[in-house]
Amino acid sequence: LVLQTDSTSSLSRNLREKTLTLDTLNPQVKAVEYAVRGPIVIKAGEIERYLEEGGTKPFSEVIKANIGDAHAMGQKPITFLRQVVALCTFPELMDSPSFPEDAKRRARRILQGCGGHSLGSYSASPGVECIRKDIAAYIEQRDEGVPSDWENIYLTTGASDGIMTILRLLVSGKDSSRTGVMIPIPQYPLYSAAISEMDAVQVNYYLDEDNCWALDINELHRSYQAAKQHCQPRVICIINPGNPTGQVQSKKCIEEVLHFAYEENLFVMSDEVYQDNVYAPDCQFHSFKKVLYEMGPEYFNSVELVSFHSTSKGYTGECGFRGGYMEVINMDPEVKAQLVKLLSVRLCPPLAGQAAMDVIVNPPQPEEHTFKQFHQEKSSVLGALAEKAKLTEKILNAVPGIKCNPVQGAMYAFPRIFIPPKAVEEAKALGMQPDMLYCLRLLEETGICVVPGSGFGQKDGTYHFRMTILPSIEKLKVLLGKVRDFHIGFLKEYSGLE
């Protein structure tokens, strides 16, 4: 304890040593990086405030294409989903003739499953029982009859919560430096952030950019063997459809991954939050679970697999509800009991998010009155996304020095950008990644906020950025036009061609 006696008031704030400083902070927290809301986004917020306060820039608004936040980009909620959640929130609306009977039926059923028939009570820690049952039924239907046991379903606070919880089971603080977690590169930075926070070993396997970001089984073997020299890889994470890379995995590729996991005794975490976001006509979503089933009982009864889903993506885009679930296959029953115990410390996932998840897995059926509007809204969102995926790829690929793989699924383009050596040097002199320099310049000059590829990981010497395809078609065209003009100017400036 250091107590100085300086009496000036500006200094008196710093009289006493702080208990918690950057030096004494948990170094694992310090090591965490999360680019999707990182420095570039903080900068974007500053510029937004500057504009609001009457400041001038070469643009009138900041367009945040940094995060898969559909409603923030103007996507409208699915009416039926909101009707059900509103009915659950304020059951007096059950008497209102303006709410459809289909929605009331679902709301009544959800409330029946809640303590005191209220969304305000805690649910069981794995979630409301009838919602877990609806999810299991949905998975069985999605997977054309592959059995799903509702007791394997755990509601979560968004998919992120589930992913962190499962990693927590696998990584021990004391042995963390021995636990290898295999993740794709590029990856969604929740994974690297969780690995940093838990001080585990990040084991990179690189997706094949030259092959539409496909997962190459030989690369998995290489990565695994290399990692075994210094740690024990215990778990492999896959994101399908890919974030930030937008690829949709083929069935054959999934089989290879599962066979590999089986052979090497790896726990499989399959991030399938974009399962409803497939746009390329020649692509189809295959769940890891269904593929595992089709590989036969030797696989289906042994590989430990957790699959994650969310209310935040798909056609609903309900990020703010923090809804999600995970299905846990072949987990040791004693470990499952430990999982339930760990979940119970945080009591339960938010009930409104659980209700939203229920609507997604139990949507209006063709024979219901609400089907037409629901179907129309759903198709409209997914149709527009497919169009924007195509448009983004096309416009970006027409720019010299930009190469963009097809956006087969998910919500992002992850184009490769050529950055001239002079710009690379300048960035290094500034102590920043070259694509961070690029994205900062893009933001300052156009108001467009995208995330540097370095925040997701990329092969050395390659540069990318991630942008969402969520803005409206009109806005997206403007955005892409500005990116094109900026890029051409950037190339000119740093290639000395001005």
Add this chain to the structure above:
Amino acid sequence: LVLQTDSTSSLSRNLREKTLTLDTLNPQVKAVEYAVRGPIVIKAGEIERYLEEGGTKPFSEVIKANIGDAHAMGQKPITFLRQVVALCTFPELMDSPSFPEDAKRRARRILQGCGGHSLGSYSASPGVECIRKDIAAYIEQRDEGVPSDWENIYLTTGASDGIMTILRLLVSGKDSSRTGVMIPIPQYPLYSAAISEMDAVQVNYYLDEDNCWALDINELHRSYQAAKQHCQPRVICIINPGNPTGQVQSKKCIEEVLHFAYEENLFVMSDEVYQDNVYAPDCQFHSFKKVLYEMGPEYFNSVELVSFHSTSKGYTGECGFRGGYMEVINMDPEVKAQLVKLLSVRLCPPLAGQAAMDVIVNPPQPEEHTFKQFHQEKSSVLGALAEKAKLTEKILNAVPGIKCNPVQGAMYAFPRIFIPPKAVEEAKALGMQPDMLYCLRLLEETGICVVPGSGFGQKDGTYHFRMTILPSIEKLKVLLGKVRDFHIGFLKEYSGLE
């Protein structure tokens, strides 16, 4: 990898070694205990199912007095709160004449603060800006003018989330065995669970049962000095009003704690989720922050303090919304940036919970039309709780072998129970805590589910249980009568007086 070749189907499930077993599970997860949803509650669930399936017991229903889950015990939601959240969820209701203008105004303001004016978008990681501002204004009013800066307010997913996050900053995996976390005993087991999960050192300070569970400053010193022999205590956690102990701290006592924290350079975590739950006429809630302010600028500008609040308790009891906030005082600005980064990995707290929190800090005012109903509902809940607090204390203290301190605040009674030596021996032979044996017997014989004191911590050789005072008065009377009869029978049985 062990692959056996036995072909019987029941064995084939276990052919392959699991990657994740109780032996390979993160031992810190294994060490976690959370009694509030522990073995006794799992047993209660089993009995409930047994009754539902037509089984018979000496009782017709299980009464879950194990958890502070007000709505599950029949408490009705505050109408105004639900109106605002429903309006935010389904803004088409803005046109409905059956929703009051006061609620619409608040909902409109909240939605203005949301991306795309939708509850479905992510908020900034610390929460919606206007809600943070409302919270700061509320705190200033509560604390009679002590300034509150909205940028110090962070919305959370229930208070638990905030408490875990702050501990995460303070405890490093690598140095965890050197970080001491001071907690009261008895405590709310979230604290011990978090400490186990992070592998930190739990430093117990005992509340004084003989003095209405007051916090004794001498005991703080004793505890701290003892802990310093083997670790570095960095943080002190206080729960006021107390959970499970129900005491309300005096202003003098809070001053002593803050002075102690100042002297020993401890980070202060003040769990104030029961701040609206004070029943004893001679008690009053004093916030740690206000007391710190009144101690003068030397204290107010230096002691690092985080205070937690929640939508789950008070008079609203909205547990399922997972709403809450923390106010962070004197945190190093660099550490605050790290906190925001850590929060951003989980994106944001649920928006419906944030909206619910907003209503709690910005309720109807006397000049508003909705005030009368709101005030009536609020008073009715708090009045009933006060009555039940008194009733519980009175009935329990009339039972020989039970001694219950006054329930000055919060939602629980934590009576001391005499357990005869023969029962203690029997429990030990069964490998369980004597109060676990007691509570299991109580559950099996009466259907009443309470939590053994051992789950919260207690002085060696003393036994307690925690029960909520949430059941309706009629049900509570029945419950307490059954506890009395059970206890008398238990004493008789084990004292050989039958």
